[in-house]
Every structure is written in structure tokens, then in C-alpha cells.
Amino acid sequence: MRHIPTVAGRELRSMFVSPVAYGVLSLFSILGGVFFILYVAEFSEWVFRLQQMQAAQQLEDLNLSDHLVNGFYGSMSMVLLFLIPGITMGLFTAEKTNGTQELLLTSPLSIWDIVLGKFLAASTFVVLLAAIVGMFPAILFLYGDPEFGKTASGLLGVLLVGWTYAAIGCFASSLTRSQVLAFLVTFVILLCILLVPAMADLGIAGGASGVAEVLRWLSTGAHFDELAKGLVDTSDLAYFAVMIGIFLCMTKAVVESVRWR
Amino acid sequence: MIEARGLSKRYGDVVAVDDVSFSIGKGEVVGFLGPNGAGKTTTMRMLTGFLPPTEGTAVIAGHDIFEDAVAARRSVGYLPETPPLYPEMTCRSYLTYVAKIKEVPRAARRGAVDQAIERCGLGDVYRRVISTLSKGFRQRVGIAQAILGDPPVLILDEPTVGLDPLQIREIRSLIAGFAAPGKGETQQTVVLSTHILAEVEAICRRVILISGGRKQIDAPITELTSGGRSLEEIFTQETLRDASVDQDLEGEA
Numbered sequence: 001m002r003h004i005p006t007v008a009g010r011e012l013r014s015m016f017v018s019p020v021a022y023g024v025l026s027l028f029s030i031l032g033g034v035f036f037i038l039y040v041a042e043f044s045e046w047v048f049r050l051q052q053m054q055a056a057q058q059l060e061d062l063n064l065s066d067h068l069v070n071g072f073y074g075s076m077s078m079v080l081l082f083l084i085p086g087i088t089m090g091l092f093t094a095e096k097t098n099g100t101q102e103l104l105l106t107s108p109l110s111i112w113d114i115v116l117g118k119f120l121a122a123s124t125f126v127v128l129l130a131a132i133v134g135m136f137p138a139i140l141f142l143y144g145d146p147e148f149g150k151t152a153s154g155l156l157g158v159l160l161v162g163w164t165y166a167a168i169g170c171f172a173s174s175l176t177r178s179q180v181l182a183f184l185v186t187f188v189i190l191l192c193i194l195l196v197p198a199m200a201d202l203g204i205a206g207g208a209s210g211v212a213e214v215l216r217w218l219s220t221g222a223h224f225d226e227l228a229k230g231l232v233d234t235s236d237l238a239y240f241a242v243m244i245g246i247f248l249c250m251t252k253a254v255v256e257s258v259r260w261r
Numbered sequence: 262m263i264e265a266r267g268l269s270k271r272y273g274d275v276v277a278v279d280d281v282s283f284s285i286g287k288g289e290v291v292g293f294l295g296p297n298g299a300g301k302t303t304t305m306r307m308l309t310g311f312l313p314p315t316e317g318t319a320v321i322a323g324h325d326i327f328e329d330a331v332a333a334r335r336s337v338g339y340l341p342e343t344p345p346l347y348p349e350m351t352c353r354s355y356l357t358y359v360a361k362i363k364e365v366p367r368a369a370r371r372g373a374v375d376q377a378i379e380r381c382g383l384g385d386v387y388r389r390v391i392s393t394l395s396k397g398f399r400q401r402v403g404i405a406q407a408i409l410g411d412p413p414v415l416i417l418d419e420p421t422v423g424l425d426p427l428q429i430r431e432i433r434s435l436i437a438g439f440a441a442p443g444k445g446e447t448q449q450t451v452v453l454s455t456h457i458l459a460e461v462e463a464i465c466r467r468v469i470l471i472s473g474g475r476k477q478i479d480a481p482i483t484e485l486t487s488g489g490r491s492l493e494e495i496f497t498q499e500t501l502r503d504a505s506v507d508q509d510l511e512g513e514a
Contacts, residue, residue, distance in 0.1 A: 003361070003362055006358070006361045006362060007362070010347075010350075010358050013350075013354075014347060014349050014350065017349045017350075018349060098345065098346060098347060098348065099341055099342075099343040099344070099345045099346075100345040100346070100347060101345075102306075102309075102311055102339070102341040102345050103339075103341075103345035103359070103406070104362070105310070105311050106309040106310055106311050106334055106337065106339050107334065107359075107362045107363055108331050108334055108335050108362070108363065108364050109362050110331075259311070259312065259313055
């Protein structure tokens, strides 16, 4: 276990040697800026209209946290859906194409050292992404008064969503030698998780409310929404922990299976 | 140093390695000989702990590969067929990383990396990024990686494949140096695989010939060639005989 930082450090350094990491970070900042401006523009438009209509009650209800920051977090976590597979696709596939898998598996490292090291590298990168997301609401604090608690818990949501996606990406990357395939598999799993509640709502689950309930629980979106609303509930935190745990255990099993195939 | 006991590896119905046993003592340089696809790489992968044998076991420097897997892996320096390199790293940072994961103590790490660089003749290129190195240098980085931490056993899978004659000569003298070290260097047991006969004659004192997954010959080179036959004749004879046996079997079926 004590080699996790060693593996993670090498992985991170390699990410920042290639232009991919910089590309992803720049793209993410630009998209963040665009979404932020759009949400700010929409918000001020609302304020303007409500003032014209002299709807004092609605103006009172309108606030930065619920009507601006929340939507912004939601959009950014959708962007993560596209970017995180790009970061994680190389984690295990590159080891296979470089032949370094043989080095790792014949060294004293344990499989958990390798898997958790890679996940730590990816999650550190996600922290950078979340920091970029956090930058924009921070600007709001200079000019307005969004609720700090909600802003922080929503950001925690973005971070947890990112970590969950990273764990799924780790798993997909361990399955194949091809980066493209790893990207696609990650993306498909993420889409499935996103679409599961829609299926549950449509009644595909056969009306059995128990099944629909389970399907809805599986979706990342619902748990993220709770956090964005400012409700930090143990059950939502547990959801993210369980998802990350399951996918990392599956990754470990796949990496280990090389030895037993 | 290396004790293989009835190593077998099967993939479904395909038998890659069939009941191979041998024992290699300290400081020996043994050549693993055999045609392509004979099971050399598979045998080596079993010794290094990369693949578990279907049957049998091996003991490396006193550690069983099943019961004491981590200690057995720690005792082996392994150069796979393709050197396991990260192309985006510099030579030195790569070797430092390998030293870390091989658990070379922090205080000794720098010295160990320096020594590996020096022994493998990487003094002029250690600052360079691996992807810019020539094939010969990459092979040397691969060997440097294997000798880091002074493992008592070195397993080298086709260390000279794809190199030019000059590079081959350099790598050979490097390998010969591992079993007959200078002052302050550990004596190592070396197993290397190749299908180049001249290579075996140049550096090994003993030959293990594997063909069709089975051990055919295990003898010192002097003993094999004492009858006036060259290694090439013996090699051809053994591998052809095996092939003809296979053909006979197919004919009967």
C-alpha cells in the first residue's frame, strides 16, 4: 500500500508531459467560462423581467445559489462525462502497449498499489477540474451573496461525480489494450448510468416499484442533485463511496486476471 | 538459485510448457535455447511470477513462487522480450521510479541508479527522454532496469534481438560481467533466452534446450560439443526430431 503515491506520482508526471492534460484543462476552463457567462446572462435577464413586471414575490425567491450556481454545476458535471474518459483511457492501456505491465506485475508491488495509484492520479486530476469549476462561483461572492453552504456542497458533488467517473474509467481502461475502446466503454457505462433513471421513470422496470427504486438509486444524477440542493446526506455520500469501491474492486480483479489467464 | 520443479503451462488444450524441471546454481550463466514458440518466454514468465504455472512450482533464491511470491519476485531482475519502458520519461527518472517500486531503500537509491547507469554504459544518455533513444540504448535501459537493486537472479528474454553486431557484442560482454563481477558488485545468476546459437557459445557455459514445450537437452556446452559436433547440428537435430514426431502423430490420427 505504501507504493500508491509512487505509482500515482509517475502517472501524473506522465499526464503533464503529454499535451493531453493541458488540453483538457484549457478546454474545461473555456467551457466553464462559456457556461458561466450564459448562466449569468440568463439570471440577469430574469431579474430584469421580474423587475419590469414588478413581481416582488418572485424577485424575492430568485437567488444565486438555486438559479445560477446549481445549473452551472449541473452543466459542468455533464462536461466531465466527456472529459474524464479522455483522462482515464490511458491509465492501464498504456502499460499494456508499453510492455510495462510485465515490469509492474513482476515487481514487489501489490495489485492494489497499482490500481489505487492509478486512481489516485486520476482523482488528483479531477481535483484540479473541480478547482476550475469552483473558481467561477467564487467570483459571485465578490459581487453577490450566494449561500456558502450550498455552493460548497454542490462543489463537493462535482468532485464526487468526477471521482466516480474516474473509477469507472479505470475499470474500462483495465479491460482493453486500445485507448479508443477504453474511452468508448467508459462513455457507454457513464451514459447507461445517466439514462437508468429515465428508464425507471418510463416504467420499463415493469411497474415493480422496488426495481425502479434500485435503478433510480444507481443513477449519479439524483445523488448529485441532492448535494447541489445543499443536502449533504450520508446515504448520498455512501452512494459515491459504494460506486467507487465497486469499480475499483472490479479493476483489481481484471488486472489480477492477467496472472490467471 | 533457481529450482524449477515440473513446470507446466496449459492454455485450454494447448500445452505451452510441459513438465520442465531444472536446477541452476549460483553464478551460472545458462542459455535457454529453442525455436520460436518453443515455450522459452512462457517458462521465463513463470519464473518471474508474471504467469502462474498450471502445474509445478519454482523456487527462486530460496523463495517459492507461490508461497513466498513477493520475496521471489524481489529476487529476480527481469528483462521481458520488449523492454518495459515509459517512452515519455527520461532515462534517469525511469530508473529512479523502478528503484522505488523495487523497494531499493531511499538512502541507497541514488547510488543504485548511478551504478546501473554506469554498468550499462548509459552515462551519455541518462538525461534524455527514452522515446528519443536508439534501439540499442533502449535495450540497455531495459537491462539497467533489471539489474537495479542487485537481484541475485537475472532473467533476460532475448536481450540482443534486433541489435546491430556491435551492440550485440557490447550487451554480451555486459551480461558476461554479471556472473563474473568486479569489486563491490554482486555475483548474479543469469538465465537468458535466445535462438542465436553463437550467442550461447559466446556467453553461456550451460545450455537448456526447449522444444515443443519440453526440455530436450540440459548440459554444459563443452560436454555437448565434445563429440566434435557443433551446437548448430545438435540444435537442428533436436528441434527437427521433435517436429517429425509431431508429424508422425498427426499421420496416425
